[in-house]
Amino acid sequence: MSVENQLHIPVMLNEVIENLSLKDGGVYVDGTFGNGGYSRAILEKCDTKVIAFDRDENVKKTADVFKEKYKDRFSFFQDKFSNIYPVLSKNNIKSVDGLVLDIGVSSMQIDTPERGFSFRFDAPLSMAMGKNDIDANVVVNTFSEKQLADIFYIYGEEKKSRIIAKNIVEERKHKKIETTFQLVDIINKSVGKFASVKTIPRIFQALRIFVNNELGELQSVLNDAKNILSSGGRLVIVDFHSLEDRIVKNFIKNNTEPKKHYSKYAISSKDNNLLNLPFKIVQKNAIIPTRNEIDNNPRARSAKLRSVERV
Numbered sequence: 001m002s003v004e005n006q007l008h009i010p011v012m013l014n015e016v017i018e019n020l021s022l023k024d025g026g027v028y029v030d031g032t033f034g035n036g037g038y039s040r041a042i043l044e045k046c047d048t049k050v051i052a053f054d055r056d057e058n059v060k061k062t063a064d065v066f067k068e069k070y071k072d073r074f075s076f077f078q079d080k081f082s083n084i085y086p087v088l089s090k091n092n093i094k095s096v097d098g099l100v101l102d103i104g105v106s107s108m109q110i111d112t113p114e115r116g117f118s119f120r121f122d123a124p125l126s127m128a129m130g131k132n133d134i135d136a137n138v139v140v141n142t143f144s145e146k147q148l149a150d151i152f153y154i155y156g157e158e159k160k161s162r163i164i165a166k167n168i169v170e171e172r173k174h175k176k177i178e179t180t181f182q183l184v185d186i187i188n189k190s191v192g193k194f195a196s197v198k199t200i201p202r203i204f205q206a207l208r209i210f211v212n213n214e215l216g217e218l219q220s221v222l223n224d225a226k227n228i229l230s231s232g233g234r235l236v237i238v239d240f241h242s243l244e245d246r247i248v249k250n251f252i253k254n255n256t257e258p259k260k261h262y263s264k265y266a267i268s269s270k271d272n273n274l275l276n277l278p279f280k281i282v283q284k285n286a287i288i289p290t291r292n293e294i295d296n297n298p299r300a301r302s303a304k305l306r307s308v309e310r311v
Contacts, residue, residue, distance in 0.1 A: 009037070009296070009297040009299070009300075010034075010035075010037025010038055010041070010102070011102060011238055011289065011293075011297065011299065011300045011303045012238060012287065012289055012293065012300065012303060012305050013037060013038065013041055015287050015305050016038060016041075016100055016236055016238065016305065017038075017041050017042065017045060019234060019236045019282055019283070019287075019305065019307040020042070020098040020100060020234050020236055021098070021234055021309075022042060022045050022046045022048060022098070023046060023048075023097065024046050024047040024048070025047065025048070026046065026048045026049070026096075026097035026098065027048070027049045027050075027051065027093070027096045027097055028042050028048055028049070028050050028051070028096060028097055028098040028099070028100070029050075029051045029052075029053065029084060029088075029096050029098070029099045029100070029228065030042070030050055030051070030052045030053070030100055031053050031081055031084055031099060031100065031101045031221060032053070032054060032100075032101055032102040032103070033052035033053060033054040033059055033062075033063060033076065034054060034056075034059060034102070035059070035062055036052070036059075036062050036063070036066055038100050038102070039052050039066065039074070040066075042098075042100075043066075043070050043073060043074065048073070049072075049073045049074070049075075050070075050073065050074050050075075051075050051076075051077070051088070051093070051096065052066070052074065052075070052076045052077070053076075053077050053078075053079055053080075053081070053083075053084055053087070054076075054078060054079075054130070055078065055079060055080045055129050055130030055212075056078075056129055056130040057078060057130055059078075060076075060078060063076035078130070080130075080217055081101070081217040081218065081220055081221035082216075082217050082220035082221060082224075084099075084221055084224065084228060085221075085224035085227055085228050088228060095227075095228065095229060095230035095233065096228060096229060096230065096233060097229075097230055097232070097233045097234070098229070098233055098234045098235075098236065099221075099225060099228055099229060099233070099234070099235050099236070100236045100237075100238075101218075101221065101235075101236070101237045101238070102238045103214070103218055103237065103238065103239040103240065103244045104214065104239065104240045104241070104244065122179055122180060122181040123179060123180050124137070124178060124179060124180075125137045125140060125177065125178055125179055125180055125182070125183060127204075127207055127208045127211050127212070128211060128212065129212045132211060132212060134211060135211055136207045136208070136211050137177075137178060139151070139207060139210065139211060140168060140172070140177050140183065140207070141172055141176055141177055144169075145165045145166055145168075145169045146165075148161075148164075148165035148168055148169070149161045149162045149164075149165035149166075151206050151207065151210045152164060152165060152202070152203055152206045154206070155205065155206035155207075155209040155210050155215075155243065156202035156203055156205050156206030156209075157202065157242075157243075158199060158202040158203060158206065160190060160191045160195070160199060163190050163191070164186070164187055164190045164191070164199075164203060167186050167189060167190045168183075168186055171186050180204075183203070183204075184196075184200055187199055187200050187203055188200075205241070209243070214244075215243060215244070215247060218244060218247055218248075219247055219251075222247070222248070222251045225278075225279075225310075226255070226278040226279070226310065229310040230310065231310055231311065232309060232310060233309070233310040234282065234307055234308070234309050234310075235279070235307060235308050235309075235310070236305065236306075236307045237305070237306050237307070238303055238304070238305050239303070239304055239306075240302050240303055240304075241302060245286075245304055245306075248306055249306070252279070252281065252306060252308055255277055255278055255279045255308070256277055256279045256280055256281050256308060257277075277311065278310060278311055279308035279309060279310060279311060280308065280309050280311055281307075281308055281309075282307040282308055282309050283305075283306070283307055286304040286305060286306050287304070287305040287306075288303065288304055288305075289301070289303055
């Protein structure tokens with residue numbers, strides 16, 4: 001099956017398009033191109049241009065199809081979140097009218113066994129999304145017991161992190177841990193098969209987030225958003241778990257809401273412009289998928305959409 005025909009349903013597509021507030025002549029950045037679901041909808045909705053980014057080299061074939069179809073309305077860069085602003089600046093693009101991000105691993109990556117993202121397949125232990133310095137194999141086989149325990153606890157919020165880390169270090173003394181099923185077996189032995197139903201996803205999530213520096217990449221692009229977006233430009237983010245959502249919520253709070261406590265010598269006005277805060281909230285509460293969408297696309301069940309507008 002060709003890349004462009006693989007089944008991938010973009011999460012909350014209608015809500016994303018609505019919150020981007022598209023306009024003819026606008027320029028929009030799709031920071032997580034994947035199989036092009038958001039980019040296609042943006043290009044078809046209005047007479048717009050899309051600048052797409054993705055760190056995964058496997059999406060290049062789909063990007064080439066888009067380029068052939070949409071010509072100069074579409075451009076693609078194989079790069080990380082943290083490089084969106086530098087790449088735009090290098091190409092003399094001073095600002096854009098919208099930025100959309102679908103955070104985390106894509107269903108295409110999960111469903112490709114050889115990528116090693118899923119514990120459902122026996123595959124090489126990798127989990128690298130694209131441009132990476134390390135992969136899960138390096139982490140599992142070379143990091144110290146304490147480092148592994150910290151990764152599992154911080155990024156997977158796993159309470160049995162220490163025993164799992166200890167058993168990994170013990171196991172690799174005898175044999176290198178090279179496959180997903182080897183890791184699953186160690187987790188099963190560490191916590192028992194009943195408990196491992198929840199523990200295995202947490203450990204795989206923790207490794208994936210660490211290997212790809214997902215939270216650092218997210219924080220970086222959020223920090224750059226005020227420089228990327230023009231006045232009135234929209235930032236739309238779809239995230240899938242509490243660690244990501246906490247970063248997004250804190251960013252929105254710190255960049256849209258006046259501080260609650262003021263020095264008696266400081267400005268007393270709570271006007272956002274006077275406080276030099278760069279964004280205003282578009283939706284007060286996170287948008288969640290409809291029951292119908294969850295039934296048709298189970299990946300959407302934990303998704304939350306948040307958006308802000310550049311002041």
